[in-house]
Amino acid sequence: MDVRVAVVGYGMGKYHCSDISKTTGLQLYAVCDIDPVRRKAAQDDWGVKTFASYEEVLSDKKVDMVVLATPHDTHAPMAIAALEAGKHVVTEKVMCLSVAEADAMIAAAKKAGKMLSVFQNRRWDSDYVTVKYVVEQGMLGEVFQVASCVDGYGQPGGWRAHKKHGGGMLYDWGAHLTDQMVQLAKSDPDTVFAQIEHRVWNVDVDTFAKVMVRFKNGMVGEIEVGCISWIPRPRWHVRGEKGALLLEGWDDQFRLRTEVNGIKTEMRFDKLASSWQEYYRNISAVLNEGAELAVKPEEVRKAIQIIEAAFRSAETGKAVKV
Ligand SMILES: NC(=O)c1ccc[n+]([C@@H]2O[C@H](COP(=O)([O-])OP(=O)(O)OC[C@H]3O[C@@H](n4cnc5c(N)ncnc54)[C@H](O)[C@@H]3O)[C@@H](O)[C@H]2O)c1
Structure with missing residues (x-):
């Protein structure tokens, strides 16, 4: 049934x-x-x-x-x-x-x-799926830094503007970006340093957050979310030993620079296709056929560890060991 x-x-x-x-x-x-x-x-x-x-x-x-x-x-x-x-x-x-x-x-x-x-539907976003593919294919060599940003300009409203309801940018977009970062790093967070601002809008929640997280395997993730940014940073900027990858905003095409057979080259390519529908296909398979759960709470907990450590870091001005 x-x-x-x-x-x-x-x-x-x-x-x-x-x-x-x-x-x-x-x-x-x-x-x-x-x-x-x-x-x-x-x-x-x-x-x-x-x-x-x-x-x-x-x-x-x-x-x-x-x-x-x-x-x-x-x-x-x-x-x-x-x-x-x-x-x-x-x-x-x-x-x-x-x-x-x-x-x-x-x-x-x-x-x-x-x-x-x-x-965590954004594990099926085509931009994220493409970044993951490029990283896993080794197209950039060993990746040591991933910057991921979603910011813009606009006043938060409704419950999102209230701390007591868990409002603010870090719990909102930050929930997606930290989770994607954990999945890309394939490692546990080790140290977190954060800048959190409450500027511009008269609300009691964060309106900008920059979080730097070092994972146990050495990869560094930089996450930025905000609603006070007049000019957004690129959606993705990934640095590896043998190349770099860039996506501006929600553009359709990525830009990749690397070296092939001694020739420094640049390519542009479309995002891979992906659909959020996969999430519920997996839930149905888990409950009806005993399949493995795609989004495990223990994995998402690592994103919560990063968010919690980020708030602590911003309060103290110090890097926080997770
Ligand atoms: N994953 C995504 O892409 C994505 C996108 C948008 C929102 N969200 C998430 O969806 C959730 C809701 O956000 P939203 O934008 O829909 O907010 P919303 O305010 O539009 O809707 C929330 C609804 O919950 C109802 N509600 C509140 N307390 C309730 C209770 N105790 N019992 C029954 N109903 C209750 C409210 O009446 C309201 O209709 C948040 O967690 C938000 O982060 C996720």
């Missing part, structure tokens, strides 16, 4: 409904939102059962899995409650706000014998 899924939170939740409804082995069973307007929209869009409270979702025995597409501060408590109620859990990024929360979530999943995963 298909895995019956309840999506909680109908903002980004709408995207989840769409992907889940297209995935063999998963059934979009219900949507929950505390906002009646959003509930009505979900009902109109999908014709599914709607719930006004999370407690109702958890007490419905037909719900096999919940997807949490709610503000960041709710992910850990809601995930733990669902696991204790015997449901599988997919939570949106950011997985949670601290390493202690990540550990509690992982322990709750182990205790319940249920699946816990995080929607």
Whole structure:
């Protein structure tokens, strides 16, 4: 029988409904939102059962899995409650706000014998997939530095502008960029140094963060996220011993410089094709066929370690050992 899924939170939740409804082995069973307007929209869009409270979702025995597409501060408590109620859990990024929360979530999943995963959909972004391919093919020689940036200019709004809800750029875009960096490094974070600014907009969250992370294997990642940057830095800049790779913003084409048979050369090439749909294909395969989970919470925990250490580093002005 298909895995019956309840999506909680109908903002980004709408995207989840769409992907889940297209995935063999998963059934979009219900949507929950505390906002009646959003509930009505979900009902109109999908014709599914709607719930006004999370407690109702958890007490419905037909719900096999919940997807949490709610503000960041709710992910850990809601995930733990669902696991204790015997449901599988997919939570949106950011997985949670601290390493202690990540550990509690992982322990709750182990205790319940249920699946816990995080929607790190940007592991299937075509720009990231291309960077990973180029690095893994050895096209740059040994890679020692990866810079990854998503910044722009605009005032944060809604819950994203409030610290108590886990707002700010580092928990938001930073959740994607730190996770991608961990996957590229294939190593554990060792030391973190960060600059975090609260400038321009009158909000109590970070509006810019630059995080430098040294991994145990020696690779250094530089992550920048912000909403106060008038001119963004390149999306990717990767340095290896035998070449460098660049992607400006969300351009279609990468630029790569290297040496071939003694000739210094430059090439431009398109991003590889990739689709976020792969995430839910994997979730279905895990739950229906016992496949290996693509986004394991223990791996995402490493990104949370980096984010937590970055906040500590910015506070103290010192590099922090993870
Ligand atoms: N992975 C991605 O590409 C991506 C993109 C956008 C947003 N997100 C993530 O999705 C999550 C939600 O962001 P959003 O932009 O959709 O925010 P949003 O504010 O648009 O939607 C959140 C919804 O959750 C509902 N909600 C809040 N508390 C609830 C509760 N206790 N029970 C039921 N419903 C509740 C709100 O009423 C709202 O409709 C965040 O974790 C965000 O980081 C991820």
